[in-house]
Amino acid sequence: MTSERAFAGGQLRLVGPGPVATLELNQPEKHNAVSSAMWSALPEAVAAIAADEAIRVVLVRGAGGRAFSAGADISEFADVYSDAGRTEAYNAAVRAGQAALRHLQRPVIAVVDGICVGGGCGIALACDLRFASSAARFAITPARLGLAYSYADTAQLVEKVGPARAKDILFSGRMLPAGEALAIGLIDRVVAPEELEGVVRNYAEDLAALSQTSIRAAKAIVNMLVDQGAGTPAEAADIADASFTGPDFQEGFQSFMEKRKPRFR
Missing domain, CATH: 1.10.12 (Lyase 2-enoyl-coa Hydratase; Chain  A, domain 2)
Structure with missing residues (x-):
């Protein structure tokens, strides 16, 4: 039997119960762009997972099959960056959301199909592992917006790819295909699109049995x-x-x- 909990007005969904649960970014019409409400709701969703001992492994994915996440919801930028106070609160919510995922006492696997950009890439990097379709593409783009990537975000990027490659990714803001992302350590597994679900599910169920x-x-x-x-x-x-x-x-x-x-x- 499947149950579902909605957060941020349904923009974030937790699907379970059972040993393998799915946390879904659910704005497919916006390529699963992450709204400020979603960032704020992430710690609550993670707390719900932590409170359910039946959940042993968490999969994080984007709804719709076209994108993991296109990054922050740009339609909100005029509001969330309207003054210093709002900017500080928004950035704190981003950091808290990613930290909640990173420190959840469960294995957390990002399942990436399609684009994974900006804040979406930050969510994927906050997960323990990243399994991707060969059609997935990755980019971190603060240089295209005149922004600085935060200390915590930069630290988890350097952790995966090392300092020189992190600089390349941040300096250029370029899009990395799945093969290159795998080669530099940004992601951990690449499979054909039609095999992604089965490979992830088998791996997660194996972890749940250990x-x-x-x-x-x-x-x-x-x-x-x-x-x-x-x-x-x-x-x-x-x-x-x-x-x-x-x-x-x-x-x-x-x-x-x-x-x-x-x-x-």
């Missing part, structure tokens, strides 16, 4: 390693040490000794 204790610990520790101030080595050690006394390790060890597939709960 130890969530292990996966969540891995995500937390990796984020501590790459995010300045996100945690200390002692905190990472505590997370790892705690796994040895948890039920998942008991089941994993027992199933190994009994030569059977583990049943993680």
Whole structure:
């Protein structure tokens, strides 16, 4: 049985329940441009996921099949950038939305078909992994608007592609085809458009069957390693040490000794 929750007046949808849920950017008539309401609603949607232990993996995708996201909704620019206060509030909402995805204690996979530009690319980069159609294209375009990419946005771009390639992407604002995006580390998997759904679904279901204790610990520790101030080595050690006394390790060890597939709960 499928359930659905709507956020930002339906511009953002959470489809579940079950081990694999989908968070959908739902403005297909605007190529899933991200409105200010969507940015503000992202933490609420992520909180709903975090509160549902039945959800083990999250897929983030754009509605309509033509675009992951064309970026920020330019029809709002005159309003959200009308003065310094509104600009600051809007930028804070963007950062909070991406941070919520990045730190969600679930594996989050961006499923990219079509264009993935600007703020849409920021959402994809905030996910743990990016699986893309061979028809996907990527660009980050502040240089075309006279803007500066934020510290947090730049950090997660450099994390994936390194400083020189990040500079190329930001300096030029050029569109990268899926093959180049894969080669430089911007995305993690490229498949034919007709195979994307099946490949992502199989991968997500495999993750959902594994130890969530292990996966969540891995995500937390990796984020501590790459995010300045996100945690200390002692905190990472505590997370790892705690796994040895948890039920998942008991089941994993027992199933190994009994030569059977583990049943993680």
